[in-house]
Amino acid sequence: MTGAPAFAKINLALVVGPLREDGKHEVVTVLQRIALHDDVELEPANELLVEGFDGDTIVGEALVALARAAGVAPRWRVRIEKRIPVAAGLGGGSTDAAAALTLANAILAQPFGKDRLHAVAADVGADVPFFLCEGAQLGTGDGTELTPVALPADYHVVLVLPNEAAKSSTATVYEAFDARGGAAGFESRAASVRSGLTTIETVHELASLPPNDLASSPVAQRLTELGAVRADVSGAGPTVYGLFERTDAAQRAGEALADVGRTMVTRPVAR
Numbered sequence: 001m002t003g004a005p006a007f008a009k010i011n012l013a014l015v016v017g018p019l020r021e022d023g024k025h026e027v028v029t030v031l032q033r034i035a036l037h038d039d040v041e042l043e044p045a046n047e048l049l050v051e052g053f054d055g056d057t058i059v060g061e062a063l064v065a066l067a068r069a070a071g072v073a074p075r076w077r078v079r080i081e082k083r084i085p086v087a088a089g090l091g092g093g094s095t096d097a098a099a100a101l102t103l104a105n106a107i108l109a110q111p112f113g114k115d116r117l118h119a120v121a122a123d124v125g126a127d128v129p130f131f132l133c134e135g136a137q138l139g140t141g142d143g144t145e146l147t148p149v150a151l152p153a154d155y156h157v158v159l160v161l162p163n164e165a166a167k168s169s170t171a172t173v174y175e176a177f178d179a180r181g182g183a184a185g186f187e188s189r190a191a192s193v194r195s196g197l198t199t200i201e202t203v204h205e206l207a208s209l210p211p212n213d214l215a216s217s218p219v220a221q222r223l224t225e226l227g228a229v230r231a232d233v234s235g236a237g238p239t240v241y242g243l244f245e246r247t248d249a250a251q252r253a254g255e256a257l258a259d260v261g262r263t264m265v266t267r268p269v270a271r
Contacts, residue, residue, distance in 0.1 A: 001042065001043040002042060002106070003041035004099045004102060005037040005038070005039060005099070006040045006096045007033045007034060007035065007036070007095055007269055008090040008095060009031050009034065009095070009127070010090070010157065010159075010234040010239075010241045011089075011232075011235050012209055013028070013193050013210060014029045014213055015190050015213050016177060016182060016183065016186070017187075017190065018186065019178070020142065022142070025142070025174060025177075026141070026142070026186065027139065028139070028140050028193050029138070029139040030136065030149065030151075030193065030197070031138075032268050033135075033136075033268065034159075034266050034267065034268055034269060035266045035267045035269055036264060036266045038084050038092065038095065038099075039080070039081040040059075040078065040079070040081075040096055040099035040100055042079075042107075044075060044077075045076055045077035048060060048074040048075065048076060049076075051080070052078075052079045052082065053082050053096075055086065056093070056096070058094065058096070058124065059078055059080065059100045062097035062128065063078070063104055065123055065124055066104055066105060066112075066120055070110070072108070076100075085161050085239065088161055088234075088237075088238060089215075089234040089237045089239045090239055091127045094128045094130075094131055095127075097121070097124055098128050098129075098132050101117060101121055101124075101128070101132070102117075102132065114132075118132060121144075126142055126144055133148070135150075135270060135271050136149050136150075138194075138197060151197075152202055152203050154203065154245075155244060156243070156244045156245075156246070156250035156267055157243060157244075157268065158244060158253050159234075159240075160239065160241075160254075160261050161239050161262040161263075162219055162238055163262075173214055173215070173237075174214075177214055193210060196208045196209050203229055203230075203243055204245075206230045209230070211232055212233045215235075215237040216233060217233050217240045219261075220233065220242070223240065226242070226252070226257070227244060227253060228243055229244065230243045250265050251265055
């Protein structure tokens, strides 16, 4: 059985535009992998089995898609050790799917190259291709068109999953966005992300990126008051992150918000 860590992500920016012809929204997002991770193991089997997380659908779907593309039967056993909170805006399912795709592809008789595997991943979910890449990425189009970006990684990340927080379905979040006319001004916000990425050299300059279009939280303001140089919701939430220069400041912030929800202190993964 071979294995790999499946790292979580945060969205350092998430700008959302109008609906596309394919029914998806145009997005411009900055994706950063963080050290919080699940562990995924895979081996050949007589049938497709996904163990360790009873609620999985996306890992199984990803492996069925890979098998279909390769013209083989989906005969793998996967075991997932979960650490990333589920449905929290951290990409837990997508990263598990990407890790399983990578492991299964490696043992195909004729493994797919990077571009073909990316195409399979993109059909599974918008975030899945990102987890096949290294380093921070600018996601555009429906989020699957990825461009590497050089960003600082010398900071600490405080994650806060608020108590009793429940993530609405992705469809519900986008319906609410459309209902409030959230796409207005998309081009201007998208341009500010692109221009900002050309000048960001320090963690403080990450604060110049526009806030998340889909979700906001008062917890972000609490993190800022506790010293975060940037704080925002990741993805469609409900997890909120704060970026801190110093380990001790990050740890104090996590302790101060322990009554608000589950807190974790981690780091960005540069590669």
